[in-house]
Amino acid sequence: MKEEITPIEEGSVTTPRGFLASGVACGIKARGEMDLALVCSERSGRVVGLFTENRVAAAPVLLSRRHAALGVGRAVILNSGNANACTGATGMADATEMAERVASGIGCPTEEVFVCSTGRIGVPLPMGKVRKGIDQALGRLSPQGGSDAALGILTTDTYPKKMGLKVGLGEQEIFLGGIAKGAGMIDPHLATMLCVITTDADLSSEALQVAARRAVAESFNRISIDGDCSTNDTVLVLANGLARNPTVTLESGEFRLFQSALSLLMGRLARMIVEDGEGISKVVEILIEGASDEGDAERAARAVAHSLLVKCSWHGEDPNWGRLMAAIGYSGAAVDKDRVDIFYNGVQAVSRGERAGTAGRLLREVVRLPQFTILIDLGIGSGHFRLLTTDLTERYVRLNKGE
Amino acid sequence: MKEEITPIEEGSVTTPRGFLASGVACGIKARGEMDLALVCSERSGRVVGLFTENRVAAAPVLLSRRHAALGVGRAVILNSGNANACTGATGMADATEMAERVASGIGCPTEEVFVCSTGRIGVPLPMGKVRKGIDQALGRLSPQGGSDAALGILTTDTYPKKMGLKVGLGEQEIFLGGIAKGAGMIDPHLATMLCVITTDADLSSEALQVAARRAVAESFNRISIDGDCSTNDTVLVLANGLARNPTVTLESGEFRLFQSALSLLMGRLARMIVEDGEGISKVVEILIEGASDEGDAERAARAVAHSLLVKCSWHGEDPNWGRLMAAIGYSGAAVDKDRVDIFYNGVQAVSRGERAGTAGRLLREVVRLPQFTILIDLGIGSGHFRLLTTDLTERYVRLNKGE
Numbered sequence: 001m002k003e004e005i006t007p008i009e010e011g012s013v014t015t016p017r018g019f020l021a022s023g024v025a026c027g028i029k030a031r032g033e034m035d036l037a038l039v040c041s042e043r044s045g046r047v048v049g050l051f052t053e054n055r056v057a058a059a060p061v062l063l064s065r066r067h068a069a070l071g072v073g074r075a076v077i078l079n080s081g082n083a084n085a086c087t088g089a090t091g092m093a094d095a096t097e098m099a100e101r102v103a104s105g106i107g108c109p110t111e112e113v114f115v116c117s118t119g120r121i122g123v124p125l126p127m128g129k130v131r132k133g134i135d136q137a138l139g140r141l142s143p144q145g146g147s148d149a150a151l152g153i154l155t156t157d158t159y160p161k162k163m164g165l166k167v168g169l170g171e172q173e174i175f176l177g178g179i180a181k182g183a184g185m186i187d188p189h190l191a192t193m194l195c196v197i198t199t200d201a202d203l204s205s206e207a208l209q210v211a212a213r214r215a216v217a218e219s220f221n222r223i224s225i226d227g228d229c230s231t232n233d234t235v236l237v238l239a240n241g242l243a244r245n246p247t248v249t250l251e252s253g254e255f256r257l258f259q260s261a262l263s264l265l266m267g268r269l270a271r272m273i274v275e276d277g278e279g280i281s282k283v284v285e286i287l288i289e290g291a292s293d294e295g296d297a298e299r300a301a302r303a304v305a306h307s308l309l310v311k312c313s314w315h316g317e318d319p320n321w322g323r324l325m326a327a328i329g330y331s332g333a334a335v336d337k338d339r340v341d342i343f344y345n346g347v348q349a350v351s352r353g354e355r356a357g358t359a360g361r362l363l364r365e366v367v368r369l370p371q372f373t374i375l376i377d378l379g380i381g382s383g384h385f386r387l388l389t390t391d392l393t394e395r396y397v398r399l400n401k402g403e
Numbered sequence: 404m405k406e407e408i409t410p411i412e413e414g415s416v417t418t419p420r421g422f423l424a425s426g427v428a429c430g431i432k433a434r435g436e437m438d439l440a441l442v443c444s445e446r447s448g449r450v451v452g453l454f455t456e457n458r459v460a461a462a463p464v465l466l467s468r469r470h471a472a473l474g475v476g477r478a479v480i481l482n483s484g485n486a487n488a489c490t491g492a493t494g495m496a497d498a499t500e501m502a503e504r505v506a507s508g509i510g511c512p513t514e515e516v517f518v519c520s521t522g523r524i525g526v527p528l529p530m531g532k533v534r535k536g537i538d539q540a541l542g543r544l545s546p547q548g549g550s551d552a553a554l555g556i557l558t559t560d561t562y563p564k565k566m567g568l569k570v571g572l573g574e575q576e577i578f579l580g581g582i583a584k585g586a587g588m589i590d591p592h593l594a595t596m597l598c599v600i601t602t603d604a605d606l607s608s609e610a611l612q613v614a615a616r617r618a619v620a621e622s623f624n625r626i627s628i629d630g631d632c633s634t635n636d637t638v639l640v641l642a643n644g645l646a647r648n649p650t651v652t653l654e655s656g657e658f659r660l661f662q663s664a665l666s667l668l669m670g671r672l673a674r675m676i677v678e679d680g681e682g683i684s685k686v687v688e689i690l691i692e693g694a695s696d697e698g699d700a701e702r703a704a705r706a707v708a709h710s711l712l713v714k715c716s717w718h719g720e721d722p723n724w725g726r727l728m729a730a731i732g733y734s735g736a737a738v739d740k741d742r743v744d745i746f747y748n749g750v751q752a753v754s755r756g757e758r759a760g761t762a763g764r765l766l767r768e769v770v771r772l773p774q775f776t777i778l779i780d781l782g783i784g785s786g787h788f789r790l791l792t793t794d795l796t797e798r799y800v801r802l803n804k805g806e
Contacts, residue, residue: 329458
């Protein structure tokens with residue numbers, strides 16, 4: 001069998017063998033939408049968790065981080081509508097109870113269950129509703145439940161984010177699947193990113209760790225909608241080994257292929273999050289080249305992506321490269337303005353720090369597109385960085401005004 | 404005479420003895436508004452200039468920085484409607500010509516003239532119009548011209564920013580005056596801050612330097628509207644000595660009083676800039692206390708002031724303290740969430756990282772006010788920082804969409 005990766009657009013966390021899922025509406029959200037999701041493997045497997053770097057981490061993050069350190073996982077329970085953050089000892093007790101209830105329902109140690117929450121900060125969970133919801137979710141677990149689980153974690157997302165992959169790995173076929181939610185909360189809105197990836201591949205603990213970290217670095221760490229890093233961001237990867245392939249280690253020939261598949265899956269889910277960002281009208285890929293090193297390239301890219309003035313001009317379809325120059329100028333990166341070149345989808349706007357003389361019409365044609373790429377070449381070294389971001393719209397402000 | 408500082412609300416750069424000014428409409432702006440201002444002392448004096456730290460500095464900044472290093476100043480020529488930034492050798496030649504034309508008009512070395520520009524980046528100045536405008540401005544110089552000069556530097560500001568002060572300094576009366584412009588440009592919009600301060604006080608070069616740096620650190624460096632640091636920010640302080648007071652040195656008893664007056668003047672102008680920020684509806688003072696040091700306090704304050712989610716919730720009059728917790732959590736400052744207290748105008752919202760149990764009504768009453776103060780006590784050390792900022796509105800986005 002030749003090595004190949006085949007996307008399964010309708011796939012999700014239940015695409016890999018031995019994974020069940022469900023989604024239910026338990027009443028955390030006022031309007032009766034789904035707000036609880038459960039993902040579960042038929043047997044325990046390896047797990048890797050990557051969590052927000054925010055120092056005000058939510059209770060479910062603290063609990064899941066502790067469980068992930070043990071490396072063995074069976075299930076993930078996720079709720080939307082409430083972040084269970086800044087909720088003190090009560091919040092920690094509630095997160096623990098969620099894990100315990102799932103563990104007793106499926107029959108595994110509590111340490112093999114992970115908890116994710118997303119929603120308003122500072123409000124205790126309505127545990128009466130959550131308990132009933134967990135019991136319901138346990139009862140509805142099914143190999144077709146991935147779509148419901150994708151729905152159960154949504155907030156202001158306008159569509160569910162899920163995907164599967166089939167990979168020819170040596171003599172075996174293995175599968176990967178994922179669900180994710182993006183930026184925005186209903187009542188009110190907080191940028192939070194949650195993602196659960198499942199695979200039936202058998203991997204060494206080290207191989208899974210390395211692959212997950214690399215894939216996250218190239219996907220979820222390369223997107224920015226509003227620059228707000230949440231208290232709840234979580235990515236979990238569960239591998240149950242049911243494909244019964246020879247264990248993939250860092251030294252295996254198959255590692256590179258698994259890495260490619262995982263990176264592809266997370267990259268697609270990350271792009272879906274950006275494309276469905278709150279109130280956005282443009283998706284913009286920023287490529288920084290010629291920086292003195294990668295750190296400087298990242299600083300320049302993030303300054304551009306975070307600049308309100310830059311984001312507003314994209315929304316207005318104005319190829320205002322002066323604002324790009326200003327943003328890289330204050331980014332902290334080494335910049336010699338007389339060496340900077342800037343291109344919009346390959347059309348040169350800036351040559352050596354000055355306008356390139358291109359007809360404004362050509363540049364405006366690019367920024368009218370719903371998606372375009374801006375390449376900024378600093379002309380100093382070989383550091384480069386890629387970042388996917390969005391414009392800033394009146395609708396974003398309206399959505400996030402809260403009550 | 405007792406030491407006292409008396410605000411002159413109608414004052415400006417022409418309040419101190421021996422300063423003339425003018426403002427004209429020379430056609431840089433399409434709609435015929437004033438777009439050129441000239442401030443000039445009858446005789447040369449000391450000067451201090453403080454400039455943007457943006458590495459993509461505009462031509463007038465490069466020129467004025469070089470002139471300011473010589474320490475002697477006579478006049479400042481300022482234009483709005485065009486930033487003369489990213490304009491290469493042409494831009495540098497244009498800025499130099501502006502200084503030369505003013506110098507030859509008033510009869511002083513070119514090095515005693517300073518140039519400030521604000522407006523769109525990347526477009527060469529219409530020098531035909533600028534030359535005529537400078538000649539007109541020279542012809543209209545007058546001791547009552549400060550108000551016109553304040554008008555000539557405006558962009559999307561909705562009112563001119565100017566003020567004067569009378570100070571009893573030992574046996575003498577001295578005067579200070581200032582004009583400033585805030586965030587926003589007409590076609591299109593770029594956050595740029597320009598300020599010219601005049602005084603007839605006689606000070607040593609060192610005393611003027613120290614006083615100016617301290618005053619800027621406490622005023623213009625403590626405001627944030629959209630977090631974008633421009634290519635053109637400039638603060639110039641001219642002291643012509645015509646009050647004929649005994650020279651104030653760092654060791655003089657009068658230094659402290661001069662410092663207070665200059666800090667007061669810049670503080671008032673800085674506040675006017677924030678209050679007139681683009682499209683804003685709220686002015687919010689952020690006080691960080693209990694940080695491990697001042698650097699951490701500043702990081703926490705700036706993270707809060709730059710958070711789109713925080714700014715949107717203020718606009719929506721939602722006392723969403725969870726977003727404040729999230730922002731300090733990712734600020735890079737040392738934070739122990741279980742020690743954080745937060746107060747809105749003294750009403751406690753957060754106690755040791757959890758909701759304080761205050762009635763939501765009391766908090767909502769505070770955030771409905773046009774101006775309020777948020778105190779965040781990190782409960783770790785004694786580092787503190789104060790920052791004045793604004794909300795983010797749909798109107799800001801509309802104003803900055805450009806074309």
